[in-house]
Amino acid sequence: MGLKTADQYLDSLKTLKVEAHVLGIKTDEPGRHGLVAPSRQAVAFTYDAAHNPESRETLRAVSHLCKDEVNRFTHLHQSTEDLVKKIKMQRYCGAMTGCCFQRCVGLDAANAIYSTSFDCDRKHETHFHDRFRDYWSWIQKEDLVVDGAMTDPKGDRSRRPADQLDPDLFLRVKERKSGGVVISGAKLHQTGMLNSHEILIMPTMSMRPGEEPWAICCAIPVDTSGLRYIYGRQASDTRKLERDTFDVGNPIFGGQEVMTVFEDVFVPEERIFLDGQVDFAGTLVERFASYHRQSYGGCKVGVGDVLIGATELIARMNGAEKASHVREKIVEMIHLNETLYCCGLACSSQGYPTPAGNFQVDLLLANVCKLNVTRFPYEIARLATDIAGGLLGTMPSAVDLNDPEIGPYIRKYLAASPDYNVLDRMKVLRLIENLTIGAGAVGYLVESMHGAGPPAAQRIMIGRQAELDGKVARAASLLSIPEELPSS
Ligand code: SF4
Ligand code: FE
Numbered sequence: 145m146g147l148k149t150a151d152q153y154l155d156s157l158k159t160l161k162v163e164a165h166v167l168g169i170k171t172d173e174p175g176r177h178g179l180v181a182p183s184r185q186a187v188a189f190t191y192d193a194a195h196n197p198e199s200r201e202t203l204r205a206v207s208h209l210c211k212d213e214v215n216r217f218t219h220l221h222q223s224t225e226d227l228v229k230k231i232k233m234q235r236y237c238g239a240m241t242g243c244c245f246q247r248c249v250g251l252d253a254a255n256a257i258y259s260t261s262f263d264c265d266r267k268h269e270t271h272f273h274d275r276f277r278d279y280w281s282w283i284q285k286e287d288l289v290v291d292g293a294m295t296d297p298k299g300d301r302s303r304r305p306a307d308q309l310d311p312d313l314f315l316r317v318k319e320r321k322s323g324g325v326v327i328s329g330a331k332l333h334q335t336g337m338l339n340s341h342e343i344l345i346m347p348t349m350s351m352r353p354g355e356e357p358w359a360i361c362c363a364i365p366v367d368t369s370g371l372r373y374i375y376g377r378q379a380s381d382t383r384k385l386e387r388d389t390f391d392v393g394n395p396i397f398g399g400q401e402v403m404t405v406f407e408d409v410f411v412p413e414e415r416i417f418l419d420g421q422v423d424f425a426g427t428l429v430e431r432f433a434s435y436h437r438q439s440y441g442g443c444k445v446g447v448g449d450v451l452i453g454a455t456e457l458i459a460r461m462n463g464a465e466k467a468s469h470v471r472e473k474i475v476e477m478i479h480l481n482e483t484l485y486c487c488g489l490a491c492s493s494q495g496y497p498t499p500a501g502n503f504q505v506d507l508l509l510a511n512v513c514k515l516n517v518t519r520f521p522y523e524i525a526r527l528a529t530d531i532a533g534g535l536l537g538t539m540p541s542a543v544d545l546n547d548p549e550i551g552p553y554i555r556k557y558l559a560a561s562p563d564y565n566v567l568d569r570m571k572v573l574r575l576i577e578n579l580t581i582g583a584g585a586v587g588y589l590v591e592s593m594h595g596a597g598p599p600a601a602q603r604i605m606i607g608r609q610a611e612l613d614g615k616v617a618r619a620a621s622l623l624s625i626p627e628e629l630p631s632s
Contacts, residue, residue, distance in 0.1 A: 147287050148191050149191055153287075154184065157175055157184070160341065161367045162366055164373035166179055167382075183399055183400030187247055187336060191287075208222055218290075219251070223503060224493050227492035227495045234439055234443040235443070238445065246339060246340075248439045251435075252432055257346070258273075260431060261500075264418060275415075278414075289336065293344065293345045293346065294347075299314075305355055315328070316358045324416070327408075331403075333376070334403070335400065345363070346428055346429070346432060349426070349429055357420070359419070359421060361416070361418035363411075364415065368410075369409070370409040373405075374404075374405070376400075378582075384398070393576075393578025393579070398584070399584070434504065437511055437597070440595065444484060444517055447521075447587065448484070451477075451524060451579045455474065458533075458569070462533065462569075477524045484516055491510040494509055511606050515606065518593050518598070521588055529580055
């Protein structure tokens with residue numbers, strides 16, 4: 145099987161028997177639902193892009209596993225150049241879709257599991273790595289979408305998994321059967337779950353001795369019995385169900401987050417890649433988080449490109465593009481966005497090979513990247529809101545625009561620069577609204593804050609990775625003072 149086209153991908157999802165609850169209604173064809181369809185189109189774009197002459201080189205790589213050309217969204221990084229290309233691919237996809245295209249989580253999970261299973265086998269004489277190689281080789285050949293499932297509900301944050309009133313608040317092995325295990329629990333915030341073929345389940349945090357049931361990493365198909373999918377709401381999402389999609393903002397693409405419940409789900413042995421080795425749960429989480437923190441230096445930059453473009457366009461439509469304060473703000477937006485890109489490229493170019501052979505990003509720089517992502521998109525969105533003006537929050541609806549009685553008033557009074565069409569001006573305002581306070585803000589803002597861990601998690605990693613004692617030694621040596629100063 146070669147690289148799938150977008151149509152082949154969409155067809156392949158139809159063969160999966162998946163039921164989901166979307167806005168209170170059970171559906172066995174979630175892809176046809178108005179809330180889900182735009183997110184599916186965004187994933188389909190990652191297939192199209194691998195065939196488009198403009199982007200195919202960026203979207204393709206040769207796999208060391210199956211020795212064939214694969215979609216880069218399934219590639220195990222073999223060099224720093226691969227890591228850099230990943231960032232360029234993500235910026236491109238973000239800029240072309242203006243939203244989260246959902247396919248990176250499985251990519252980041254695969255790279256983390258590949259190296260962690262290798263290290264675990266070496267220490268514990270387990271056999272996870274070869275299993276994972278076989279599994280992932282199949283994913284590459286079939287060109288599948290894999291959801292990376294990490295975030296457990298976690299219940300009372302002051303209690304460890306075993307001390308929770310309900311042990312399922314951290315996904316766990318509930319029972320052992322011949323040939324596999326039964327898992328129970330839930331994963332929240334699952335990006336692109338209903339647009340995936342497979343799920344890679346990982347522990348949510350470091351585990352300690354005694355917490356073996358919660359140190360589980362495994363894979364299951366999305367249509368495995370015992371799974372329940374509950375679709376996440378996004379701001380203004382029901383606009384996608386309106387007959388006229390004018391008010392949606394992003395008319396084609398959108399993101400997707402799903403709450404997923406695992407109710408006594410059987411996982412066969414050959415799909416288990418960590419099972420009770422608590423000393424590797426934290427390693428896996430840390431490696432996955434670093435890859436995903438790198439990812440945001442690509443995808444959020446691409447969406448930032450769209451927001452900056454829309455903001456410059458609305459300034460021109462308003463006849464305000466030459467005002468010095470507007471120029472300053474646009475340059476500031478570009479500066480912030482490119483700073484994020486610099487971070488994504490830096491942690492990639494400073495990557496290093498793992499003992500398993502695939503490449504890991506520089507942990508310190510990946511965390512710096514993500515910490516900036518928790519702030520800069522918010523500032524970019526603030527500047528976009530400033531330049532766009534108050535209409536962003538007050539503009540009449542498409543229904544009113546199409547009303548024969550009041551529509552003409554809207555067209556008359558929302559006209560600005562004569563060089564532009566009033567309807568186009570309204571469309572641009574809706575796109576800015578989508579990204580700053582609408583459905584697109586889930587991916588561009590909330591996810592920038594919490595995706596791949598909240599800012600506090602990055603600060604902890606930055607503190608750990610910074611080699612502070614080395615810096616103290618350098619300052620002390622420059623001044624010829626003893627490094628270990630007596631406490632006074
Ligand atoms: Fe990919 Fe970005 Fe979406 Fe994560 S938020 S899946 S990195 S596009
Ligand atoms: Fe994410």
